Amino acid sequence: MYSMLFDDSSRREWQDPEIILAAAGLQPGMIFIDIGCGQGFFTIPAAKIVGDRGRVYALDINPDSTERLRNKLSGEGLHNVIINTGKAEDLVFCEECADIVFFGIVLHDFENPLKVLKNAHSMLKKTGWLVDLDWKREPMDFGPPLQIRFNEEKAQKLVQSAGFNVQSISPSGLYHYLITAKPV
Secondary structure, three states: OHHHHOOHHHHOOOOOHHHHHHHOOOOOOOEEEEEOOOOOOOHHHHHHHHOOOOEEEEEEOOHHHHHHHHHHHHHHOOOOEEEEEOOHHHOOOOOOOEEEEEEEOOHHHOOOHHHHHHHHHHHEEEEEEEEEEEEOOOOOOOOOOHHHOOOHHHHHHHHHHOOEEEEEEEEEOOOEEEEEEEEO
């Protein structure tokens, strides 16, 4: 898969997870859900931010990725993460429990992104936030193929179709945009 073409250290050269999570409003004690977590690029910093009073739920379809995440968490001594391996279309961790449901450059990867967003809606508290960080639909030397990327307008329409009110769309570094939305 294209996401495996770069490791966490090289990815940090063009994407800072702590800055992105701070911009999303993540704070100690929150419940954070990372859909399409991979090996934990955002999961691990989120677990550190929410601390012992918070919780992180992490989901990825790739069992190798979730196993690597388990090993990383163990090495970091983090015990506030619940990991699940499976399809985001099939899983709802909880009803109205999350402060933030986060998609880190993955929304275009799902078989049914609308279903995944509707699942996110059911997991969010009424006061919660949906955060979608995704690739700009521009040619570049890495990332997913251009033809599968969602431009900001398409992503916004999907988010709205799932029952959200989009609050903002803004650039996030050179290669990405960030959508924040509230449940309606």
